[in-house]
Amino acid sequence: MFNVLGGVDLAEWLEVPLQYHTERKIIHVDMDAFYASVEIREHPELKNKAVVIAHDPRKNHGHGVVTTANYVARRYGVHSAMPAAQALKLIPSNELVFVPPHFDLYRQVSNQVHQIFHQVTEMIEPISLDEAFLDVTHNKKQEPNTIKLAKWIQQQIFKETHLTCSLGISYNKFLAKVASDHNKPIGRTIIRPEQALVFLHDLPIEQFFGVGKKTQAVLHDLNIYTGGDLIKVPQMTLIRRFNKMGFIMYQHARGVDDSPVQGQRKRRSIGKERTYSPEIQAEERVKRQLQLISQLVAEELAKKQLHGRVLVLKMRNSDFVTTTKRQSVDQYLNEAEQIFKIAWQLWQTYGDLADGIRLLGVTVTDLYPQSFENIDLPLFEQ
Incomplete structure (x- = not known):
């Protein structure tokens, strides 16, 4: 017997014919090291530095999580969701620069990029602030050549924002997403x-x-x-x-x-929270509870075949004062270990046991189907 998922007997999937829809023209736009690139644009003196978007652990009791990093920092092995303290060990101090995230600025620039998309098509599916799918099969510019259209988008983004992006072009979303990661930065790849x-x-x-x-x-x-x-x-x-x-x-x-x-x-979120009576008074118990809650969130994400790029930690003390802190990353979150790692870093940075903890919650938002995630590829370049 097959299991039933989402109300559909899996035996029915055997009857679903493969539909290639090769007539579609899909572009996936992925901004290059978006947050870090915006910060370098605002502060040109950072251009040749290893820029890590995170709170400086030297000024934050050793705490902090890497949101993203520019390509100089990535060459040293720094990546999103890594403890910021680890970046200190990987990058020479004379090259490393920590920059705290400025999400209002990133949203403003993202809106500017989307205005460019709307000059081409209304069929735009955002994934996050720095990624989107565009169906340009029928486009406002009446341009039948998708490569020319992609080139225009790439050049217009640079002209108006002074930022670069990489584009993947194919006949479906999966392959377009795969292609955009192939030749970063400033790449254009067609499959x-x-x-x-x-x-x-x-x-x-x-x-x-x-x-x-x-x-x-x-x-x-x-x-x-x-x-x-x-x-x-x-x-x-x-x-x-x-x-x-x-x-x-x-x-x-x-x-x-x-x-x-x-x-x-539609933007969605998946979260779990627990209340405690008596309140939590020990950090080790906080850690165990965050591990448990993270596991529950991961199971719900798996059930719904979703993953996200923003984690929100919710804390409420015995005086019913509620605090929420969020962390964006440039890799999708869906595994319990990933979720807990960031939740724990947020707790270590912002948590306070002085008045006890009455409630803990973990939410993953900026969700998208698990059909797509960041990958690197070694083939077909244009």
Whole structure:
């Protein structure tokens, strides 16, 4: 017997035909190191520095989480969701600059970029402040050449914001997202229908959407290491092992993604919270509770096949004073360990046991289907 997910018997997925929709023209726009690039634009003296968007742990009792970093810092191994203190160990002090995030500024610039998108199409599906899908099959400029259109978008963004972006072009959202990560920064990559299977053949299975460490281990046990291995596995086998995710992996191995660009995607959030009586008085108990709550949030995200890029920690003390702190990252969050790591860093930075803790909550927001996540690729460049 198959399980039932979302009210659909998984046996029905076996009857769903593959729909390529190769007539679609999809562009995925991904701003390059967006937050860090905005800060460098505002402060040109940072141009050749390793810029890390985070509160300086030297001024914050060793606490802080990396939101993102520019490409200079990334070459040292710094990445989002890393403890800021670790960046101190990786980057020479004469090169490293911590800059606290300024989200109001980032939202302002993001709105400016979206105004450029609207000059091309109204079929715009935002993922976050720095990413969006555009369906340009029918566009306002009446331009049939998608590469020319992508080039115009890229140049216009630079002209109006002095920021760079990378673009992925293909016939569906999955491949467009994959393509935009291929040649960053300032890249333009196209995956045509006749290239898709060759492109995916050598793609490591870790870089397919939704394949976390646990799923990766199971796939490796099945001797599945690349897209070429995945495409050999019968659909029934994947569905039995991975339920709905197995059906999606089966589709993506064949370059299929039938999901349309949705111009009005509703922002959602998933969170869990717990109240305590008597109040929590020990930090070790806070840690255990955040681990538990993070696990519950991760399970709900997995159930709904969602992941997000903003984590919110909610704290309420015995006087019913409620504090919320949020952290944005440039990698999607869906695993309990990831969620807890950031929640714990926020607690260490902002938490206070002086009046006890009556409530703790963890929420992941800026959500998007797990069909897409950041990956790096080594093929087809234009």
